[in-house]
């Protein structure tokens with residue numbers, strides 16, 4: 001049973017989730033928010049990105065309904081989602097989740113704007129994969145309300161969320177975010193220390209980078225690497241295909257951020273990853289990465 005009136009609402013009865021960034025992750029987070037019964041306002045600076053998100057969310061909800069995984073009327077769920085380019089539209093939101101590109105300066109700029117827009121009791125979560133949350137929180141005027149909620153891709157499918165309170169996060173804000181992720185979004189929540197990569201990416205990213213390195217070094221062909229890890233280790237998807245799903249630009253930014261924190265060579269981005277990003281081969285989202293998605 002979902003809490004449609006959350007116990008943690010701070011006297012704010014407004015059940016509106018704000019999502020910033022309508023890319024790979026933002027669109028998924030918006031979808032699970034709307035499926036959980038909340039209204040969602042999703043903001044992106046790029047109108048085409050908002051249009052892509054609208055189509056992708058409608059598609060995904062339609063698939064979930066027709067496969068029997070979701071008992072809902074597609075139009076009713078879609079009617080709960082508003083697409084906008086104005087950050088100020090998030091003013092009524094008690095919970096805001098940021099999912100813009102993995103760039104410290106860009107994220108800090110957004111959080112500084114939110115300082116002026118949101119109620120001081122609102123909780124702000126960053127979906128950063130690799131930037132320490134304290135770095136982001138310290139740049140805002142209410143660091144106690146900012147924490148990490150790290151979702152996994154594709155968000156409507158993957159059950160896990162890592163919750164990362166920074167040294168500056170109020171315990172109450174962390175508890176409210178956990179209740180929201182669990183009861184409204186239907187996620188399983190684990191708590192993680194505020195270190196770049198948290199739990200999952202600190203372990204996963206060296207594995208993915210080593211698959212790219214193996215390809216770069218000619219250890220095996222692309223399909224043999226992916227088939228090897230699927231057939232030999234029971235992975236649901238090969239590592240190169242997973243990199244394409246994550247987005248190769250995101251992989252590069254995450255690797256750089258993890259390396260700068262840990263100075264561990266297992267986080268060094270292979271040249272082949274950089275060349276793919278230079279070429280604009282960003283994975284599924286651009287139609288080409290290690291695989292070709294143009295068809």
Ligand SMILES: NC(=O)c1ccc[n+]([C@@H]2O[C@H](COP(=O)([O-])OP(=O)(O)OC[C@H]3O[C@@H](n4cnc5c(N)ncnc54)[C@H](O)[C@@H]3O)[C@@H](O)[C@H]2O)c1
Pocket residue numbers: 020021022023024025026043044045046049098099100101102103106110127128129130150151152153245246247250254285
């Ligand atoms: N891709 C993944 O598998 C994955 C998984 C977990 C976490 N993350 C994290 O989620 C965040 C988003 O990643 P993504 O893969 O969805 O990126 P993406 O490139 O697919 O989408 C980012 C979106 O943010 C928009 N944007 C950029 N600056 C903005 C701003 N100032 N205001 C509003 N919108 C803005 C862009 O137009 C774009 O649509 C990153 O921090 C990333 O590390 C990604």
